[in-house]
Amino acid sequence: MGAKILVSACLMGHAVRYDGQAKPLVHPALDRWRGEGRLVMICPEMSAGMPVPRPPAEIAEGKVGADVLSGIARVLESQGGDVTDGFLQAAENALALARETGCSYALLIDGSPSCGSGFIYDGSFTGLRLPGEGVTAALLRTNGIRVFSDKEIDALVALIDAH
Numbered sequence: 057m058g059a060k061i062l063v064s065a066c067l068m069g070h071a072v073r074y075d076g077q078a079k080p081l082v083h084p085a086l087d088r089w090r091g092e093g094r095l096v097m098i099c100p101e102m103s104a105g106m107p108v109p110r111p112p113a114e115i116a117e118g119k120v121g122a123d124v125l126s127g128i129a130r131v132l133e134s135q136g137g138d139v140t141d142g143f144l145q146a147a148e149n150a151l152a153l154a155r156e157t158g159c160s161y162a163l164l165i166d167g168s169p170s171c172g173s174g175f176i177y178d179g180s181f182t183g184l185r186l187p188g189e190g191v192t193a194a195l196l197r198t199n200g201i202r203v204f205s206d207k208e209i210d211a212l213v214a215l216i217d218a219h
């Protein structure tokens with residue numbers, strides 16, 4: 057059995073996003089890895105008990121996932137509800153699952169306040185992007201898991217197939 061990969065459930069076609077949609081990624085490597093039993097799916101937010109659909113949430117005030125982990129930033133819903141604790145639990149759940157199942161890689165959808173690894177949104181709910189990681193991606197990286205965004209799947213394929 058080769059390397060295992062933690063994957064955002066919404067990338068695998070599960071309708072678990074805040075808006076009740078999926079964001080499926082079609083790539084032959086995903087089918088192959090699934091057949092090889094390498095994929096470990098999780099929606100961190102659902103694992104922490106968040107419903108579908110749920111209000112959109114962003115990390116407040118232009119901060120990033122690492123700031124949430126260190127307690128200096130909050131995750132807020134568009135109507136102002138504070139969901140910081142849920143997002144921290146979501147990240148812990150993803151890390152625990154990655155450890156239990158031996159995932160050294162993660163393939164997560166970009167832009168999410170949990171799963172984003174290249175960009176997130178700036179907390180103004182106006183669609184403005186900010187380079188940075190969501191809470192789950194930041195915690196995984198801090199713990200040595202190599203995180204790739206959906207747009208980086210070819211780089212992940214090259215890395216895994218080289219081993």
Ligand code: SF4
Pocket residue numbers: 064065066067072073074098099100101102165168170171
């Ligand atoms: S938390 Fe991650 S897996 Fe769950 S819906 Fe958001 S982006 Fe997808």
